[in-house]
Amino acid sequence: MNNDVYSSKPWLKHYDKHVPPTLTYETKSFAEKFSEMVQKYPDKTALIYMGAHITFKQLDELSNRLANYLLGIGLKPDDVVGLHLPNIPAHYIGVVAVQKAGGVTTGLSPLLTPSEMEHQLNDSRTKVVITLDILFEKIAEVSNSTPFTHVVVTEIADFLPGVKRVLGKLLKKIPTAPVNPLKGKEVVRFMDAIKQSPPASVLVKRNWEDMIFMMYTGGTTGPAKGAILTQKSYMSNRHQVLTWLDLQPEDIALSAFPLFHIAGLALGGFTMTQGITQICVPNPRDAHFLINA
Template sequence: MTDRPWLAAYPQGVPADIDPSQYTSLVQLMEQAFKQYADRTAYSFMGKDISYGETDALSRQFAAYLQTLGLQRGDRVALMMPNVPQYPIAVAAVLRAGFVVVNVNPLYTPRELEHQLKDSGAKAIVIIENFAATLQACIAGTQVKHVVLTAMGDRLGFLKGHLVNYVVRNVKKLVPPFELPGAVRFNDVLAKGASAPFTAPQLQPDDIALLQYTGGTTGVSKGAVLLHRNVIANVLQSEAWNSPAMGRVPAGQQPTAVCALPLYHIFAFTVNMMLSMRTGGKTILIPNPRDLPAVLKELSKHTFHSFPAVNTLFNGLAHHPDFGTVDWSNLKVSVGGGMAVQAAVAKLWLEKTGCPICEGYGLSETSPSASCNPVTATEFSGTIGVPIPSTWMRILDDEGRDISATGQPGEIAIKGPQVMASYWQRPDETAKVMTEDGYFKTGDIGVMDARGYFKVIDRKKDMVLVSGFNVYPNEVEDVVAMMPGVLECAVVGVPDEKTGEAVKLVIVKKDPQLTAEQVKEFCRANLTGYKQPRVIEFRDELPKTPVGKILRRELRDAKKA
């Protein structure tokens, strides 16, 4: 398939293709940034700035320490931290030492953590002490031999660091008691590494950079094998795509991105951390995006230009009473990813910031970005945009054949330099998702219009089948989200004697007076009969992943109760 109708939608200056061969590895990309931007701020965290030069020196010390542990090239090192400066330092160190990063969600239970550590075969882990008790509960069943412990304030300087760590441990009591004999402290590791020799390995584009575990929302959590060239490609694709907007950052201002999404998630890993490295940008690290007052307080201190986020975060911030304390006037690009952006949220965000949300699309398996709306767009399109440079997308039927009819739904498949090599040690699972000609089958149902814009209708498994009719939860949620009294909502299918399945709607109210009857009336006016919810439930909050994706699975399981 050589025809790319979507190229006509590209803004002026965005190339059809990028050249990932300009770097042999992510290490080369990072080291170039360390050298070129040594005096610039790389990370801003709780009032403390850390320069590119400092990140360079500390990560080299950490890399030297890792090389003293007797690990072999290509061994896996797990990282289990929120957005603290120790995370990017550790990423750079692991890659520079010739090892593989295994990103771990800090909120995992011992069962989930044990599965990931065993599956990846990680020999070492860098973990924030808040979650050390989780590791203690499962480490015996894993191959982990080396534990590096860090604390929230470790890179904030002596006085402030001690104060922050004291508050976290003793006032907020966020560190449950744990015992991990032999664990070494992060700052001690840096001191040891300062006097240890460091040997830079010769890394190649096809070496593995990271194992990115897919959230486990579709069964057993699998590791997407992302090579150095996969992530490099996605960084360059994202840079090219954002350039029309980021090119408007005034001369003399350092491009600055808000990093409220967790860096262990591939969206923030690539589009915040690695892209900022490439452009010499500053990253504002937000350790807990759920604490909206703290997020807004931090943002009120900065000038920033780029804000990647998920729908729930845009929505929560836009509705917060402190929203006006932040200067949003410098914002050039708001990228929505991770889940569908709702029209009502996009409308409110544009009204309040003057910067439209550009919805993008991607997966852990695609490093992650595959498509995005043009950053020059002035209104919300309700689509996931068009494939980004060097990317091909198509719609397949159940037999894996191209659906040529425009607007006909099928499975979205993606091909490009950012697509993963495989699932880690799972040739069976890899074979299920890769076509013979190199397309990755996403499991998402979508349509493409004549201009090459794609729209996700839903996950295959989230579809609700009502009397033989397909109901896509995203559509119903988008409609209900437009009701003024609704803060958030989610749709799942529930068993129904008459229709096989019926639509269940779960709502978090903005207006306490909102009634089920009002919702039904609104749905009757906006949705055809079989799409209307038969069951309406009000809750105080919706179950979500740490990234803010709504867990429909948990709502589905709750229906049995």
């Protein structure tokens, strides 16, 4: 092997002009970086959801409330919260809240079969599941054979403007589904958990090497495996991607990649901690929505 080739670093000539040959990495956690964005851009829109605008300050308060709810039901550092949601505000709130509370999130795809769902919930030892009312039955189907103790249920209409929310339900433009009790589990509505919990700031101190996400592989070579992302690996990759793509706070991101997938979690989290406005795309197959977003 010719070491001279590597010492000359020929790949650097292919870097974009704005990309430096090396980077200096911060050691701020996801939650700390998000809080920094709240301080810088409190009134800036963080999320656009079917006409509704949620500012960074509002996202901060909502995630504080959910974090306080999670701590109130006994969530401990490294406990896992499963997010079984499309790209709607509750998913983003959930990601931030779990980080503030010192927990770990795992993305639960709505496309998982019952056996796949059962495997992931057991393998990750998920304690809390946040799901959608129209997906609730998928969780109920495996509730007797999985370890979670609490289910938080949101709706598509949550966080929509009042008129759109009411008319959407009356005209049956917004899908809904019944949510029934589960034996041995506590089931609560997302908005109730938010309203009943205080907005006091939450930031459970975590180490740079601590796990923050457990994202599962596609299972092409056997049962899906949980890939561990630490504060260090995730936030370092964030710095690399934001630098390479030259993403700035004034940019707007169309968030069509599902957050329950590693690509969506990466880009959604990277931009959220950069002060970038995101347009939530609940259904990326809806071409009309994408064109008009």
